[in-house]
Amino acid sequence: MKVLVTGASGRVGANMVRRLTAAGAEVRAMIPPGDPQAPKLAAFPQVQVVEADLGDQAAINVACKGVTHIVHLAAQLMRGDTPVDRFYDINAFGTLRLLEGAVQCGNRLERFVLTSSDGTYRPGAPPAVPLTEDVPQLPGDYYGTGKLIGEIVLRNHAVQYDIPFSIVRFATVVSPEEAAKIFRVDFWRTMLGWHRLGKDCHLWPLFDGHPELAPMYEAAVADAAPDTAVGLAGPGGEPWTLSLVDVRDAVDGVYRALTEPGALGRAFNIAAAEPTPHDEGAAVIADLFEVPKLMVELPIRHQLELSIDNANRHLGFRPRHDYRDMVESGLAMTGTDSEFIPANATSGVAATWQPR
Ligand SMILES: NC(=O)c1ccc[n+]([C@@H]2O[C@H](COP(=O)([O-])OP(=O)(O)OC[C@H]3O[C@@H](n4cnc5c(N)ncnc54)[C@H](O)[C@@H]3O)[C@@H](O)[C@H]2O)c1
Incomplete structure (x- = not known):
């Protein structure tokens, strides 16, 4: 399989590139122009790196040429001083541009995996405990709404162009460090x-x-x-x-959504086995x-819990890392033999927390 990974230098993306190359896939890594995280990909000389912003249709079309699979991880995450329309432009219309690029490149896509979010369930006031994939998605913020529109845009294109797809909705993704x-x-x-x-x-x-x-x-x-x-x-x-997911399990969930026949046309929550x-x-x-x-x-009790029964049943997804394991893995991290690529690494590995 020839896989385009968008957001390839991100928290999940770099680890996804690693997983795919280890599995023998041909990988094209898409990053935005001038990406400060690009050096993370230097560890993969066999990976073709292409620069394309999700706002740039022409560059996206080039990135899509010849691929059989797409893992769409790129997204606008943190609010900061980001203008609010950017959440729609990148997370919703960026997904549309990517799908258009895939259609225009003329290849028959075998799978398109969109990474969405528990943010689509309105995490501030979750409609159910635990959240299953069929509860109403009524987000109340720009990020969640942008991601949800991205899901809808994908479903529309899947019908229009017969694109085999799968959606994963991550809990909060944690890199061990x-x-x-x-x-x-x-x-x-x-x-x-x-x-x-x-x-x-x-x-x-x-x-x-x-x-x-x-x-x-x-x-x-x-x-x-x-x-x-x-x-x-x-x-x-x-x-x-709170449902968390270790980045290693997040990558495993996406890999299964990309390769398992049972993933087709379905959405999956991807989280640790149990909320913390x-x-x-x-x-x-x-x-x-x-x-x-x-x-x-406090006077209220908040519970943000994702059920992973669906991923368990259809993907055989069995997350391996609970919160203690995430922290311990972060502490045990040494050099480049680490099991994961840290989120904030610009090359190799960077330790951020040490025990006292
Ligand atoms: N991190 C979480 O807790 C979390 C939770 C739920 C869902 N998600 C989803 O998972 C996916 C991966 O998240 P992550 O944690 O790796 O995030 P990340 O911020 O580490 O990576 C996102 C990547 O997207 C790229 N990107 C941003 N804007 C772009 C643009 N305009 N054009 C091209 N590329 C652009 C960035 O360069 C970055 O590498 C995202 O789709 C995110 O919405 C993440």
Whole structure:
């Protein structure tokens, strides 16, 4: 198979390129012009790297020439100061341009895999616990809506041009060296603080309707050192829950969506086997880093949990990494023999967290 991977230098993308080349696939890696993460791909001299922005139809057409499979990972993720229309232009219309490129290149595509998100389920106010693929997708932010339109655009093209496709919806993807940042004072401060951006908020509007929680959190962590292990709990101390997925499992899910016959025409949640309860996540950090653990009790309980039964049944997807394993893998990371390419690596491997 000849596979075009978009977003090939990203958190998932570089690891996807590695998986595909190891499986003997011919890989073309698409990155945006001037991509600072491009050096990650230097480890794969056999991979053809093409520069194309998802806004540039002519460049996309060149990138699509001759491929039999497409793994579409490129996306606009963080809000920052990104103009909001860019979420639609890149995540929705960028997907359209890529599909048009695939159609115009004249080859018969054997599979198009779109990576979508739990953001399409409105993570700030999930419609079900756990979330299955058939619950209503009613996102309330630019990112989630852009990703959902991308799904719809794909389904439309699949009907129009008979494109075999599959959709994966990731939980929060964690590269192991990033894992120890979660369940810390600052992580939840940032997540819960998104509400301050008001209408500009995207990704995780956990304060969907609950801006009062931010000052409560601040009061509870006021005396805590920045590296304190922190989890959130609802009334009575019931922990919040969060589905994560290790980047290695995320890649495995996409690979299966690309190659398994049972993937055709279906959408799959891709997450760890179990969601992580906040008390367990904070306990992992407290244990491995020998820091105090703090549970912050709030008046609501939030549960963002993805069911992976569908992926289990149709793809044989069996994620191998829980939160403890993600953190331990990040700590054990050495040199270039690591099992994964770190998200922030510009060449080889970079360690970000060390135990005290
Ligand atoms: N990281 C997560 O927690 C998460 C959760 C749910 C879904 N997803 C989805 O998974 C996919 C991969 O995410 P990731 O974590 O690897 O993200 P990432 O930001 O590490 O990688 C995204 C890549 O897209 C590329 N890109 C951005 N804008 C582009 C443009 N205009 N033209 C061409 N390329 C462009 C970037 O260069 C980057 O390498 C994305 O589609 C994302 O929406 C990620």
